[in-house]
Amino acid sequence: MSENPSLETTTASPVKGDLNYPLFIALMANTVIVNLVVSLARVTTSYRAIELDLSVFWISLIAAGFSLVPVFAAVPLGRYIDRGHDAASAWLGAFLMLLACAGFWWRPASDFYLLVFSIVLGFGHMFCMAGHQMMSVRSAGPISRESVFGYHMIAIATGQGLGPAILGWFGGDAHIPPTGTLFAIALGGAAVSQIAAFALRPAVREPAHERPASRLTIRELLGNRALTAILSASIVTVVAFELLVVYLPLLGTERHIDTRDIGILLATRTAVSIGARFFYARLINRFGRTRLILVGMLMGAAGFTLIGLPVSLPFMYLAVVIMGLGLGVSTVLTFSGVVLIAPPEARATALSLRLTGNRIGQMVVPVLAGLTAEATGIGGVLVIIAGFLAASGIFTHAVVERS
Numbered sequence: 001m002s003e004n005p006s007l008e009t010t011t012a013s014p015v016k017g018d019l020n021y022p023l024f025i026a027l028m029a030n031t032v033i034v035n036l037v038v039s040l041a042r043v044t045t046s047y048r049a050i051e052l053d054l055s056v057f058w059i060s061l062i063a064a065g066f067s068l069v070p071v072f073a074a075v076p077l078g079r080y081i082d083r084g085h086d087a088a089s090a091w092l093g094a095f096l097m098l099l100a101c102a103g104f105w106w107r108p109a110s111d112f113y114l115l116v117f118s119i120v121l122g123f124g125h126m127f128c129m130a131g132h133q134m135m136s137v138r139s140a141g142p143i144s145r146e147s148v149f150g151y152h153m154i155a156i157a158t159g160q161g162l163g164p165a166i167l168g169w170f171g172g173d174a175h176i177p178p179t180g181t182l183f184a185i186a187l188g189g190a191a192v193s194q195i196a197a198f199a200l201r202p203a204v205r206e207p208a209h210e211r212p213a214s215r216l217t218i219r220e221l222l223g224n225r226a227l228t229a230i231l232s233a234s235i236v237t238v239v240a241f242e243l244l245v246v247y248l249p250l251l252g253t254e255r256h257i258d259t260r261d262i263g264i265l266l267a268t269r270t271a272v273s274i275g276a277r278f279f280y281a282r283l284i285n286r287f288g289r290t291r292l293i294l295v296g297m298l299m300g301a302a303g304f305t306l307i308g309l310p311v312s313l314p315f316m317y318l319a320v321v322i323m324g325l326g327l328g329v330s331t332v333l334t335f336s337g338v339v340l341i342a343p344p345e346a347r348a349t350a351l352s353l354r355l356t357g358n359r360i361g362q363m364v365v366p367v368l369a370g371l372t373a374e375a376t377g378i379g380g381v382l383v384i385i386a387g388f389l390a391a392s393g394i395f396t397h398a399v400v401e402r403s
Contacts (some may be wrong), residue, residue, distance in 0.1 A: 018141040026199035027135050028155045033196055034128045035159025037189040041101055041121055043167055044182040045114060051176055058111050065115050066122035068363050071356045077130050078352030086134035087202035093127030094197035096120055101187040133351045137339055149336045150280035157274050216346045226403035227341045229396040234334035234354050235361040236392040237327050240385050242362050251378040269320040273328030280332050290400050293333045297393025299326025301386040308382030
């Protein structure tokens with residue numbers, strides 16, 4: 001993979017030079033709103049399950065319904081988007097999210113409906129994310145595209161952070177927040193998301209210039225070693241972020257660290273990741289793509305190793321800053337890497353494989369990590385994650401350099 005790749009666009013030349021500002025602004029706004037609604041609805045669903053005194057089995061089933069069930073439609077959805085339907089995917093996703101949030105608000109006291117509408121929410125989120133990914137590709141030409149990828153990831157992180165912020169604002173000091181109010185807010189946000197989605201306009205294509213449907217099979221796509229390496233790196237980075245959120249509170253309990261400090265540690269990691277993404281395009285120009293992904297994942301490994309060791313709180317803050325910088329950039333690199341390596345006619349299909357791998361990893365790896373924690377403790381799990389990050393970074397760098 002070259003260090004300064006030239007990607008062909010799938011639409012007419014962007015307005016105002018290299019960047020299609022109307023599409024870019026609408027995409028950023030819709031991305032923030034969608035991720036705000038999903039993050040708020042998911043955490044509120046967990047609290048509603050606690051209110052209903054559901055078993056751990058039901059809570060796990062509801063979480064799996066959101067994360068795992070929709071991935072079986074990811075590849076057909078990618079094929080659909082490759083035929084030029086990225087905006088339609090976002091419209092449909094916003095409608096499914098609106099339907100799910102209405103269901104959460106309308107049928108609040110049923111374990112069955114919590115499961116059903118969590119599945120619907122998962123489908124809606126996946127449809128929106130898949131559409132957003134391709135619109136981030138076509139909203140800019142080669143000069144501005146890397147910056148757009150960075151801003152797209154910033155918009156996702158911003159929305160994911162605003163949802164819990166709303167929860168904290170309305171929940172206050174209560175052990176159980178007002179779930180009815182929070183579901184109503186999520187429903188209102190979903191309605192705004194549906195309206196905002198219609199500002200995402202499809203590409204205008206002449207019939208003579210329609211892109212033919214991709215004939216590449218999934219096996220052929222995964223036969224590209226560089227693409228497979230990037231997809232693997234994506235899974236490792238996303239799951240590493242996920243496990244830190246899960247296990248840092250438990251690590252704090254082991255080390256008698258205040259809840260406030262744990263919250264600040266997580267907030268620091270998020271803030272540093274967002275800050276790093278602002279400079280993402282400049283970092284690529286300065287260091288090169290393959291070198292940057294190696295350095296980023298090794299920084300993430302160093303951060304996880306440090307925080308997994310029995311160190312004092314100041315060193316834990318240093319660790320989250322290091323991993324926030326490294327993995328904040330690496331997450332964007334794994335996304336843009338898929339875009340660069342995949343054939344243009346199968347780009348959305350390849351990105352759907354990335355979503356599939358990420359969601360499966362988010363479900364499977366925490367279970368394996370939980371079993372490991374029984375033997376090694378929480379610190380040991382974090383050090384093991386560091387090993388996976390380092391190995392994945394070295395492997396990806398070696399494979400892509402040879403491609």
